[in-house]
């Protein structure tokens with residue numbers, strides 16, 4: 001079931017924003033008229049991707065050690081992280097941004113730090 005988490009018009013472009021959905025921390029990133037949702041905890045160590053994370057080319061870079069994760073499929077493109085981060089379905093309905101956290105789109109395990 002999708003949960004409304006934000007208004008599209010309130011989200012800054014290419015800037016990670018943390019939201020919590022059903023107790024799951026989510027890193028939300030607006031890319032123009034699109035929005036991606038990825039689990040907010042880096043798979044390398046317990047660190048928030050939205051805390052200082054930078055977005056380049058549809059990837060979010062962890063601010064602690066620099067691994068970048070695809071906002072499309074959650075896979076890291078650089079070390080030290082080697083495990084993907086869960087990604088979630090986003091629906092945009094008018095100005096409403098909704099996320100379904102019932103299943104990770106990419107099948108990645110939930111970080112268990």
Ligand code: FES
Pocket residue numbers: 042043044045046047062063064065066067079080081
């Ligand atoms: S905690 Fe994210 S790369 Fe190390």
